[in-house]
Amino acid sequence: MSLLEVRDLVIKFGDKIVVDHVSFDLQAGERLGIIGESGSGKTLTSLAVMGLLPDTAMATGSIQFEGTELLSLSDREMSKICGNRIGMVFQEPLTSLNPLMRVGKQIAQPLRNHRNMSLKAGLVKALTLCERVGLPDPERIVRAYPHQLSGGQRQRIGLAIALACNPVLIIADEPTTALDVTVQREVLKLMNELVAQEGSSLIFVTHDLPVVSSMTEAVAVMQHGKIVEHTKVDDLFAHPRHDYSKKLIDTARATEAEFKRFASGAPV
Amino acid sequence: MTRNRTLNIGLGLVAFSPFMALLSLVWTPYDPLEINPDVSLAKPSLSHLLGTDVLGRDVLSNIIVGSRTTLLTAFLAVLICMVVGVIAGIGTAVSPRWMETPAIFGIDIILALPTVLFAIVLAAVYGPSTFTAVVAIGIALSAAVAQVTRREVNVILSTDYVVAAHASGSSTGRIVRRHILPNIRASLFVQASGASAIAILAESTLSYLGLGTTPPAPSWGRMLAASQQYLIIDPIVALWPGLVIVITVLGFNLVGDGLREALDPTLRKSAS
Amino acid sequence: MSILTGADIADELLTKSTVTLPLIAMASVLALLFSIPLGMYAALRFRRWDGIATSAVSQLGIAVPTFWVGVILITIFSVGFQVLPAGGFPDEGWSSWASCVKSLALPAITLALAQGAMLMRFARSATIDVIQQDYFRTARATGLTRGQALRIHGVRNALVPVVSVLGMQISTLIVGAIIVESVFALPGIGQMLLQDVSIRDYTKVQGTVAVTTASVFLVSFLIDVALNTLNPKLRQRQ
Numbered sequence: 001m002s003l004l005e006v007r008d009l010v011i012k013f014g015d016k017i018v019v020d021h022v023s024f025d026l027q028a029g030e031r032l033g034i035i036g037e038s039g040s041g042k043t044l045t046s047l048a049v050m051g052l053l054p055d056t057a058m059a060t061g062s063i064q065f066e067g068t069e070l071l072s073l074s075d076r077e078m079s080k081i082c083g084n085r086i087g088m089v090f091q092e093p094l095t096s097l098n099p100l101m102r103v104g105k106q107i108a109q110p111l112r113n114h115r116n117m118s119l120k121a122g123l124v125k126a127l128t129l130c131e132r133v134g135l136p137d138p139e140r141i142v143r144a145y146p147h148q149l150s151g152g153q154r155q156r157i158g159l160a161i162a163l164a165c166n167p168v169l170i171i172a173d174e175p176t177t178a179l180d181v182t183v184q185r186e187v188l189k190l191m192n193e194l195v196a197q198e199g200s201s202l203i204f205v206t207h208d209l210p211v212v213s214s215m216t217e218a219v220a221v222m223q224h225g226k227i228v229e230h231t232k233v234d235d236l237f238a239h240p241r242h243d244y245s246k247k248l249i250d251t252a253r254a255t256e257a258e259f260k261r262f263a264s265g266a267p268v
Numbered sequence: 269m270t271r272n273r274t275l276n277i278g279l280g281l282v283a284f285s286p287f288m289a290l291l292s293l294v295w296t297p298y299d300p301l302e303i304n305p306d307v308s309l310a311k312p313s314l315s316h317l318l319g320t321d322v323l324g325r326d327v328l329s330n331i332i333v334g335s336r337t338t339l340l341t342a343f344l345a346v347l348i349c350m351v352v353g354v355i356a357g358i359g360t361a362v363s364p365r366w367m368e369t370p371a372i373f374g375i376d377i378i379l380a381l382p383t384v385l386f387a388i389v390l391a392a393v394y395g396p397s398t399f400t401a402v403v404a405i406g407i408a409l410s411a412a413v414a415q416v417t418r419r420e421v422n423v424i425l426s427t428d429y430v431v432a433a434h435a436s437g438s439s440t441g442r443i444v445r446r447h448i449l450p451n452i453r454a455s456l457f458v459q460a461s462g463a464s465a466i467a468i469l470a471e472s473t474l475s476y477l478g479l480g481t482t483p484p485a486p487s488w489g490r491m492l493a494a495s496q497q498y499l500i501i502d503p504i505v506a507l508w509p510g511l512v513i514v515i516t517v518l519g520f521n522l523v524g525d526g527l528r529e530a531l532d533p534t535l536r537k538s539a540s
Numbered sequence: 541m542s543i544l545t546g547a548d549i550a551d552e553l554l555t556k557s558t559v560t561l562p563l564i565a566m567a568s569v570l571a572l573l574f575s576i577p578l579g580m581y582a583a584l585r586f587r588r589w590d591g592i593a594t595s596a597v598s599q600l601g602i603a604v605p606t607f608w609v610g611v612i613l614i615t616i617f618s619v620g621f622q623v624l625p626a627g628g629f630p631d632e633g634w635s636s637w638a639s640c641v642k643s644l645a646l647p648a649i650t651l652a653l654a655q656g657a658m659l660m661r662f663a664r665s666a667t668i669d670v671i672q673q674d675y676f677r678t679a680r681a682t683g684l685t686r687g688q689a690l691r692i693h694g695v696r697n698a699l700v701p702v703v704s705v706l707g708m709q710i711s712t713l714i715v716g717a718i719i720v721e722s723v724f725a726l727p728g729i730g731q732m733l734l735q736d737v738s739i740r741d742y743t744k745v746q747g748t749v750a751v752t753t754a755s756v757f758l759v760s761f762l763i764d765v766a767l768n769t770l771n772p773k774l775r776q777r778q
Binding site for chain 3: 382383384385391393395396465479492493500509510513514518521
């Protein structure tokens, strides 16, 4: 049995269909990239797995996780899985953290929810987690407010929160898009290490093809709410089947080539 | 009828009072001032649909005629506050710094002083009357209108096409006429309906406190004040004046909300 | 026109404020106590019928004149159930504090209802704002239900706009107090003002209004200070 089975997922806003019969499987330990432009429905798909769709959205179909049908769970039942078996990392590090709460307390939140830890115990564990995500001086960080940290540091906090309870599935929604380029690489490297250490599955949502190739083995290409191609990463680059996938690859290659030319000083 | 449900309900409620006011000009069930001690504090019946007060005056007739007082006061007050407010708002926005600062200071002071308090001070000097109520409410509300208008005008003044017009030599008057007035028209309607709601509440409160229209002209607020002593005998008399006030004010609030929705659907519904 | 010395007026103000100030304090606390939870509830049930009903009730609440609410409450609780006095205040003052509280109960509730309706709308829109924030989503991603996430992360954030609105409402509260004192025949500052108006004591009215306005500014300032402690971001900037 797969870890995650999505069948015919349809997400609508009123009459507008934004995710159109999406189906895919994810095995334990597998890493899947979901790639597409904005508006392709990739973020909504990942939110649907976590039960975090906005109130105005309607989801139908089936999302089976470890044998449980997620779409039929109540808010309370779903909250036992979020942050526990499934962890999520979001795109905007600044707005994803509560500006009025110290960062350590936010890291301790999943531990208090699912491991029954007191705030004190949670804060102690938060120190360990800060070290794990490569933050120097955890004592100071844990007492800081989000606006006192840099973008890269905030995103590491986001990782710490997602990993706190050792989830079997990690969903990352464009986690590095809002970061500076140099920081991006560091955070991606960190994510790679952590996911490998945990042995968890990963769903990595992004619009950036080169990033997907460094982080995942399989990739699903989404366009207009549908999955148009779903293969191994190497196969996609070697033999893209759908026109859209070809376009994505060509654009990525062209950007890379242009970047190389620019870096070498030749006239653009 | 527009598709906007809020607006429709609001307009329906709002139409209630002017209808009564117009009706009162031609017909009322009884003469509201007619004293009839035999039927003092009568319960609602077929002959007196809403009962009578302590002097035997028909409640329904008094409410119908009372609408005149309330609407007249509110209408005049809103007229004053919109005219003064808009002029002040546009004026302070387009005028040079040295003129602007004291004017803004003045507006802030008036804003800080609540309507009723202002009316109290006026009444202390000139005695309570419809006039003092109108002036007090009008001036107090004009500060709020001025502030909101000024903010909006400032936004318009900073748009590219106005800056361009200014640079190409259009006079201030021209810019006001061509660019500012048409663009604030919609928000002025919204503000006017909000101001009407506040004016009606203020007028009835002032007349309850004895600071508004003087007897014997019927007025909703004063009817309520008078009926308070007799609650033990006839609790229902107090119900009717309040009810009409609520209906009218609610109507104006809904009209304001409905207009805001209709004119700018991107605005989230929040308390003004 | 009576000409009172400065000392007399100060004395009178002091005595009367032992009625008015507790009234305003009680009303503010009651208003916050009921408007914040109700506003948050209305936001949580945003599209469901009980949420819509709750916000409809608040729409009604801001359309109702304060004095009418007072009279209705008198009708129900004083005339009907006869549990609370219809007006007046014990002559002995706060030495018999139980009956003082009883006398202030209905007036405070009246004032609280009027203020609360307005505050509830702000609480509701502030909460809806919070629900739409990214950090609310993160909180739920850590395993909190919407209600839990709101209680832990939402209250403080929703409180900030509500408290600042309360600060701006101080003058409305004072006006409300004047009205309520008139409805319930309470010997407070409001009643004193109205009496002075009827005898045309212009100087005294002017003086009282000046003192009141000054204290309004003072309270607004204190509320600003309170807001700063609630919001660490503002603290840093200073």
